[in-house]
């Protein structure tokens with residue numbers, strides 16, 4: 001498993017507890033659209049992701065991170 | 081033509097759904113007459129106000145009113161201009177002098193609202209490649225200041241010194257950092273552990289800004305706020321505040337000892353590109369601020385009222401957001417939106433106005449009935465409020481729903 005795969009798999013685990021709608025999770029799943037998460041929930045998820053990889057993901061990055069795959073890419077870059 | 085408001089259809093439907101059960105619109109209250117800081121006529125009914133931020137009851141203070149009347153007569157209804165052009169009158173300077181005296185600081189800048197003060201300070205202090213580190217439960221004006229500026233925004237878990245530490249540690253040591261805190265968090269009425277938070281911020285060489293909107297007037301020896309009570313005045317670089325709460329009118333400000341503070345008047349857009357406050361407003365504010373310096377009896381009475389309300393609600397079985405009364409805001413936890421609206425509606429029908437709060441304004445998805453206390457509430461008014469809370473809970477089956 002590559003680093004990106006491992007990150008993606010772990011992000012899915014972090015998302016599962018807040019996936020209240022039981023939306024099937026994939027690379028292209030969007031947080032706001034598909035999962036209907038509000039901005040507070042998304043920001044809390046970001047905090048967990050930051051702690052998991054000991055990184056900083058500034059909130060101003062969030063508008064560009066709409067899908068799970070985009071978040072995995074961003075983490076892969078930041079966690080280097 | 082695409083209807084640009086279509087994106088709010090969900091909210092429109094939700095709001096309409098709120099009102100079908102014959103309840104009054106919690107966001108559509110009109111005060112027909114205001115009798116005093118604690119009483120108004122709403123829909124023809126005498127109502128006790130327990131959801132204003134008139135903590136020190138200054139809105140009808142005779143000296144405040146007299147100062148406003150004089151300024152209105154002498155300086156007119158408005159300035160019709162920006163603070164940096166034609167909009168600074170003697171009254172504005174006197175108001176800034178009053179703030180400098182109140183806070184014992186070298187500089188004071190009066191904005192048109194507290195919202196704009198945060199918008200301006202947060203967006204201006206931290207620039208590109210610098211960082212704003214803010215509490216997760218920060219007021220909308222702080223978040224909006226972040227959105228307006230060019231800094232990278234890092235959020236730490238509410239009131240957690242450990243989490244702030246962890247996040248500061250991840251940032252480049254040489255980068256400029258602004259840590260933004262609030263003395264009192266207005267949704268739950270909890271106060272910040274400023275001693276711990278400021279110590280960590282300073283250990284990481286960060287600049288500290290504290291918003292004392294809900295702490296001014298009754299925390300600390302001089303009523304400067306939670307930061308004064310916490311004994312960290314020497315670690316706070318900027319204090320932001322508002323005239324719309326304890327001061328009893330409208331306006332915002334920032335005070336500081338920073339030697340280069342005055343340049344902010346030229347670079348802070350929400351200060352520069354808007355009209356200044358009417359002279360009557362700043363005259364009222366200046367008089368109120370000077371009186372607040374010596375309002376020890378009022379402060380004491382405010383805390384007595386707060387303890388009475390907090391203890392009384394707890395004794396009647398209500399779940400409160402803070403175990404003990406930490407500020408002049410007492411928030412009652414509600415189980416869900418429907419019960420909250422029904423409780424709120426029952427209270428207003430019985431002549432008690434409180435604030436209803438719900439996500440996303442509240443943290444962690446909680447629903448609240450927020451009570452804010454005034455130094456001018458009489459003990460018998462608080463007793464009436466407590467009895468009506470109990471009646472409203474019985475009428476709406478609150479405790480059954482919660483059980």
Ligand SMILES: Cc1ncc(COP(=O)(O)O)c(C=O)c1O
Pocket residue numbers: 193194195196198219221262266291293294322323324330331332
């Ligand atoms: C913490 C906090 N900061 C700032 C403000 C804004 O104050 P103003 O009403 O003067 O815009 C408020 C009040 O709304 C507040 O609660």
